[in-house]
Structure formats: C-alpha cells, structure tokens
Amino acid sequence: TENTDVPIVIIGSGYGGAVSALRLCEAGKKVVMLEMGLNWEKAGIPFSNLLKPGKSSAWLKKKSIAPFMNIFSLTPFTGILDRLDFEHINIWVGRGVGGGSLVNGGMAVTPKESYFKEIFPDLDADKFYSHYFPLVREELKVNVIDEQFLKDCPYYKFTRVGEEEAHKAGFKTMRVPNVYDFKYMEKEFRNEVPRSALNTEVIYGNNYGKNSLDKTYLRKALETGNLEILDLHRVQTIQLNDDKSYTLNVQQIDTSGILVADKVFNCKKLILSAGTMGTLQLLLQSHAENNFPVHEKIGKKWGNNGNFMTGRNWVKPLSGGTGAKQSTIPVGGIDNWEDPEHPFFTEIAPLPMGMDVATALYLLINRVDKKGEVTYNKTSQSLTLNWDKSNTVKMKENAQYFIRKMNKANGGTRSHLLFNNGFGADICYHPLGGCVLGEATNEFGKLKNHENLYVLDGSLIPGTIGVNPFVTITAIAEYCIENLIKQNEFV
Ligand code: FDA
Numbered sequence: 416t417e418n419t420d421v422p423i424v425i426i427g428s429g430y431g432g433a434v435s436a437l438r439l440c441e442a443g444k445k446v447v448m449l450e451m452g453l454n455w456e457k458a459g460i461p462f463s464n465l466l467k468p469g470k471s472s473a474w475l476k477k478k479s480i481a482p483f484m485n486i487f488s489l490t491p492f493t494g495i496l497d498r499l500d501f502e503h504i505n506i507w508v509g510r511g512v513g514g515g516s517l518v519n520g521g522m523a524v525t526p527k528e529s530y531f532k533e534i535f536p537d538l539d540a541d542k543f544y545s546h547y548f549p550l551v552r553e554e555l556k557v558n559v560i561d562e563q564f565l566k567d568c569p570y571y572k573f574t575r576v577g578e579e580e581a582h583k584a585g586f587k588t589m590r591v592p593n594v595y596d597f598k599y600m601e602k603e604f605r606n607e608v609p610r611s612a613l614n615t616e617v618i619y620g621n622n623y624g625k626n627s628l629d630k631t632y633l634r635k636a637l638e639t640g641n642l643e644i645l646d647l648h649r650v651q652t653i654q655l656n657d658d659k660s661y662t663l664n665v666q667q668i669d670t671s672g673i674l675v676a677d678k679v680f681n682c683k684k685l686i687l688s689a690g691t692m693g694t695l696q697l698l699l700q701s702h703a704e705n706n707f708p709v710h711e712k713i714g715k716k717w718g719n720n721g722n723f724m725t726g727r728n729w730v731k732p733l734s735g736g737t738g739a740k741q742s743t744i745p746v747g748g749i750d751n752w753e754d755p756e757h758p759f760f761t762e763i764a765p766l767p768m769g770m771d772v773a774t775a776l777y778l779l780i781n782r783v784d785k786k787g788e789v790t791y792n793k794t795s796q797s798l799t800l801n802w803d804k805s806n807t808v809k810m811k812e813n814a815q816y817f818i819r820k821m822n823k824a825n826g827g828t829r830s831h832l833l834f835n836n837g838f839g840a841d842i843c844y845h846p847l848g849g850c851v852l853g854e855a856t857n858e859f860g861k862l863k864n865h866e867n868l869y870v871l872d873g874s875l876i877p878g879t880i881g882v883n884p885f886v887t888i889t890a891i892a893e894y895c896i897e898n899l900i901k902q903n904e905f906v
Pocket of ligand 1: 426427428429430431432449450451452507508509510511512513514515516518519520521522523524618648649650651688689690691693694697844845846871872873874883884885886888
C-alpha cells in the first residue's frame with residue numbers, strides 16, 4: 416500500500432472544496448484534493464445530451480438515471496451523474512472534478528435576506544449581502560440573459576409561455592441568473608460556435624458554455640501551483656490518530672470502477688467537502704467502523720431544500736405548447752414566497768425532449784417544516800434516511816395549490832405522464848444539512864470534538880435555504896475559510 420504524508424487534504428471538488436482550495440493555495444498552502452469522480456477536462460471524454468445518453472452519463476450504472484424516460488442501457492463507467500436511492504426519496508449528485516457544478520442547471524440564486532436571517536440568525540447578514548454574495552457571483556461568473564434575446568429566441572418559448580401563464584394566474588415572476596454564458600448561447604443560436612444548451616446538454620454535462628467550477632475556482636487554484644487534484648480517488652474511511660492527525664484509507668479506481676490501488680494518506684489538516692451525502696457517509700461510516708469521534712448533532716437537521724417536482728399537460732397543446740426546441744438553461748421563476756399560506760419558489764423548467772410535448776415542468780422549492788435525520792446502518796454499510804411522506808405534506812399542498820391555480824387560469828391538466836400522478840416528492844437535487852454550522856461545528860465549520868477537521872459544503876446549511884443552494888454554499892465556504900485562515904488554523 417502506497418503511503419503518503421501531506422499537510423492539508425480536501426475531500427471532494429464541489430463548491431465547498433473548490434473555494435477552500437483556492438483560498439488556501441492563495442495563502443501559500445500546499446493542498447491535495449481527493450475526488451472520486453473523473454477529471455473530465457483531462458480525460459477529454461465528451462458529455463452526452465439528454466436525448467442520447469452514452470457511457471459518460473451515469474456513475475457505474477447499467478441504465479441511464481435521468482428523473483424520467485430511462486430507456487437507455489449503458490456500459491458501467493465512472494460517469495458524471497449519480498443517484499442515491501432511499502426508500503422515499505432519490506438524490507442526484509454530480510461526480511467529477513467540479514462536483515455538482517458539472518451537472519446542475521447553473522441557476523445562481525441569492526437567497527432572500529429575510530429567510531437567510533431566519534435560517535442563520537447568528538451570521539452577519541449585512542456582511543453576506545454586501546461582501547460574500549457579490550464576491551461569489553463574480554468568481555462564479557454569474558450573468559443574466561438579455562431580455563431581447565429571451566423575447567426572440569424560439570428556444571425560450573417555454574419560459575415566455577410559462578411567465579404569461581403565471582401572470583394570468585396572478586403569480587409574480589422573476590428573472591433567474593445563471594453561470595451559463597449567455598453571450599455564448601447567443602452565438603450558439605447564430606450557429607457561430609458548437610451548441611450545448613441549445614443541444615439538450617445539461618445533467619450529463621455541458622461540453623461548452625457553462626462556467627462550472629473547473630473553469631472558475633478550481634482553475635484559479637491550480638494556477639497558483641499549490642494544488643494537486645487526484646481524480647478517481649475515493650476515500651473509504653477516516654481514522655483519528657493519537658497525535659490528532661488523520662489517516663485516510665483511499666481506493667484508486669479505473670473508469671470501469673475496478674480497484675487499481677489501495678492508498679493511505681496521512682494529513683495534519685482535513686477538510687471534508689464531499690457534499691452533504693458524501694460528508695455524512697464518511698463521518699458516520701468512520702464512526703461505526705473505527706471509533707471515529709462524531710458529535711451528537713451529526714446527521715441532524717437534514718432536508719431536501721423543499722424540492723418538489725410537478726408538471727402540467729395542456730388540454731389544447733396546439734394553442735399553448737412549450738415548443739419543440741428548448742434551451743436546457745432555466746431563466747424564469749415564480750416567486751410566491753411572501754404568501755403566508757403557500758410560500759414557495761419555483762423554477763419554470765425546460766423539458767427538452769426534441770418535440771413539443773405540451774408539458775410544463777416545475778421544480779418547487781418550499782420551506783422544510785419537518786426535517787429529517789441521517790444515520791448509518793452497519794449491516795448494509797450504507798446511510799439510512801429518516802424521511803417519508805410526512806416530511807413533504809406541506810410541499811405537496813403547495814404543489815396542488817399551484818397547479819390548480821395555473822390550470823384554472825390557463826386550462827390544462829396535472830401531468831400524469833411524467834411521474835406519480837404529477838407529483839414528484841421523491842426527486843431531490845438539493846440535499847442539505849446534517850452537519851449544521853454552529854451546531855455540529857463551531858461558527859466557522861470546524862467540527863466539534865476535533866482539532867484539525869473542517870466541514871465545508873452543503874451539509875452546513877440546515878436543510879433549507881429557499882432557493883437553489885450553490886450560491887449560498889459558496890458564500891458560506893468563503894466566509895468560513897477566510898476566518899479559519901485568519902485564526903491561523905492552517906499554520
Ligand atoms: P458537491 O456535491 O458539489 O461536491 C462533492 C464532491 O465530492 C463530488 O464531486 C463527489 O464526487 C465528491 N465525493 C463525495 N464523496 C467522496 C469520497 N468519499 N471520496 C472522494 N470524493 C468524494 N443548485 C443550484 O444552486 N442551482 C441549480 O440550478 C442546481 N441544479 C441542480 C441540478 C441537478 C441535476 C443536481 C444534481 C443538483 C443541482 N443543484 C443546483 C444543486 C447543487 O449542484 C449542489 O447543491 C451543490 O453541488 C452541492 O455542493 P457541495 O460543495 O456541497 O458538494
């Protein structure tokens with residue numbers, strides 16, 4: 416077994432990991448990042464579009480794993496999208512250097528200040544809204560679609576129709592910023608560059624146009640010369656040593672998932688940024704298998720960020736319709752957050768299936784009134800999620816209310832085609848919580864009961880943030896790592 420000593424290890428290359436890497440490298444620290452997924456840029460393997468998923472589209476699966484229409488068989492490969500299946504909920508995550516940024520819709524939404532204050536009463540909201548949020552929007556290259564392009568482009572008929580219908584039903588709409596480069600999209604439309612968003616690419620990766628983390632934070636961190644990223648390196652368990660350092664048991668795999676080498680990494684400082692589910696798995700499994708100390712709050716206050724998918728089919732498809740051509744990048748949302756009875760936010764989502772299916776798709780984001788809990792099952796060696804229908808009652812009520820109101824004003828039916836009676840309570844893109852900031856960690860993400868271990872990812876957010884979460888995850892990571900460096904945690 417190869418045995419390596421390194422000062423600082425970061426596990427995972429999503430938002431939390433990428434921010435930590437950049438700020439530590441800028442401060443002159445040598446950092447090794449371990450990522451179980453593939454370095455796609457280096458591998459040079461093209462991504463598939465939604466209509467024709469190839470081997471790069473799924474993490475070691477025999478069949479494609481989109482939320483619907485999985486008719487495609489695959490050769491198992493360390494693909495870009497993974498799905499974790501629990502009894503009442505399926506959770507999608509990204510795999511590769513860049514984590515979720517490789518597969519997500521790029522929607523870059525800053526949370527409502529009032530809700531941010533409710534969720535994080537101890538954070539200085541003024542500082543977040545004047546400094547951290549603007550900083551991360553800049554680093555992530557967030558931009559907004561040109562209104563004239565939106566008006567003219569046939570690929571955004573689904574947004575225009577969706578907004579018109581929302582207004583007719585009395586809802587308020589909002590423009591949603593994104594990290595996809597809209598200037599690039601305009602060139603795609605004019606056929607000056609290869610197409611990506613206009614060629615149904617998104618959850619299996621974008622070959623062009625999208626500013627995922629490998630093009631922003633991680634690129635900058637690599638440019639310092641202080642970062643080494645090891646891909647296809649999966650951390651199995653963590654051990655705490657007598658001198659308070661950590662030993663990581665790591666498996667290096669090949670692209671078919673076969674073990675290439677068992678490796679051991681010893682580090683003084685460890686940052687867990689494996690994403691909500693990855694971080695909880697590492698902590699709880701290490702606790703169960705080798706007495707790794709964890710605080711009692713680990714696993715508590717988990718939530719799906721109120722994710723609830725729903726859809727509508729048109730009664731008269733030809734009079735409305737969402738268009739045969741659809742961009743994969745959502746730019747419109749319905750903001751019903753201020754309604755005390757039915758507070759929700761929903762994205763007007765594309766459904767680019769290559770034909771006009773006369774169906775509108777919505778991913779609602781609700782409050783999470785009843786939170787779940789994550790534990791570890793030693794027998795099955797996997798996580799158990801304490802989460803069932805009772806956790807999503809209010810979310811379903813909101814979806815029902817929304818669909819009824821939209822149909823009353825515009826016609827149409829609840830979508831029975833896509834999922835269970837038109838309600839996808841089991842579709843989760845935004846797992847959050849389980850290692851809550853200031854509860855399982857100190858005020859800057861240092862894990863309680865540990866001296867050299869930090870958690871910086873979505874698990875710090877207590878299960879809900881009211882909008883798509885990556886802007887918040889990035890801002891909290893910036894805040895934590897800045898303060899941890901200031902406190903000389905990494906000297
Ligand atoms: P993230 O999950 O990004 O990164 C964790 C990394 O750690 C992964 O690369 C993983 O492979 C790696 N890892 C895990 N365990 C490991 C181990 N044991 N060893 C080594 N590596 C390990 N959000 C948003 O704001 N706007 C949007 O439009 C969308 N849309 C969207 C669509 C889809 C399909 C998905 C799946 C998700 C979204 N999201 C989103 C959610 C967003 O992508 C998500 O919240 C963030 O990526 C979470 O960031 P983290 O830093 O927590 O982890």
